[in-house]
Amino acid sequence: MMKIAVAAMGNTVAGHFGHCENFIFFDTADGVITAVNSVPNPGHRPGFLPNFLADNGAQVIISGGMGGGAVDIFNERGVEVIVGVQGDATAAVESYLKGELVSTGSICHEHEHADECGEHH
Numbered sequence: 001m002m003k004i005a006v007a008a009m010g011n012t013v014a015g016h017f018g019h020c021e022n023f024i025f026f027d028t029a030d031g032v033i034t035a036v037n038s039v040p041n042p043g044h045r046p047g048f049l050p051n052f053l054a055d056n057g058a059q060v061i062i063s064g065g066m067g068g069g070a071v072d073i074f075n076e077r078g079v080e081v082i083v084g085v086q087g088d089a090t091a092a093v094e095s096y097l098k099g100e101l102v103s104t105g106s107i108c109h110e111h112e113h114a115d116e117c118g119e120h121h
Contacts, residue, residue, distance in 0.1 A: 004096065005058035006089040007066075008038070013085045013092055015064035018044040023053065026093045033093060044089045050074045062092050062101070 006013060008019040008120050014020035020041050027035035042052060050073035053061060060080045074081045084104025095101040 001027065001034075002059050003027055003057045004060040004062065004093050005053045006055075006092060007061065007063040008089045011089050013064055013087060013089050015086075017061075017063040017066040017083075018062070019071055024054060024089050025056065025058065025060060026090075028093070028097060031097045032091070033097075036090075047073055050077065050079070054079050060096065062089070062096065 004026045006024045007017045008014050008024050009021045022038050022040050025037045025039070027031050027037075042048075046069065050061075050070050054074070054077040058079055060082065061074060062082045062085050064083065064085060066081065066083050066106065071081050071083075082101060082103040085101065092101060092106075103105065
């Protein structure tokens with residue numbers, strides 16, 4: 001059993017992790033989705049969301065873009081980070097379960113986009 005979280009805008013993978021509308025938790029077992037639960041984004045503040053997701057059992061996080069600070073916290077918590085994903089959240093999880101979803105590693109570093117990606121300097 002594995003829990004996968006997707007940063008989403010409704011049912012679509014969000015372009016920016018910290019500013020998503022909701023997080024969709026997918027419970028999976030034996031390569032299939034067994035349960036889906038969407039929760040509203042509880043609020044964006046530095047370091048909060050990665051710990052919120054890890055505390056809720058997420059073992060994988062799927063998102064479009066994500067700031068380096070969030071990635072570091074997920075890494076510390078042992079959560080696999082997959083970024084650069086677009087499209088339908090359920091399809092992304094299904095691709096991940098088949099081993100077909102690959103992280104592009106597109107972590108946002110550019111200062112002018114800092115607010116969008118959840119990095120605070």
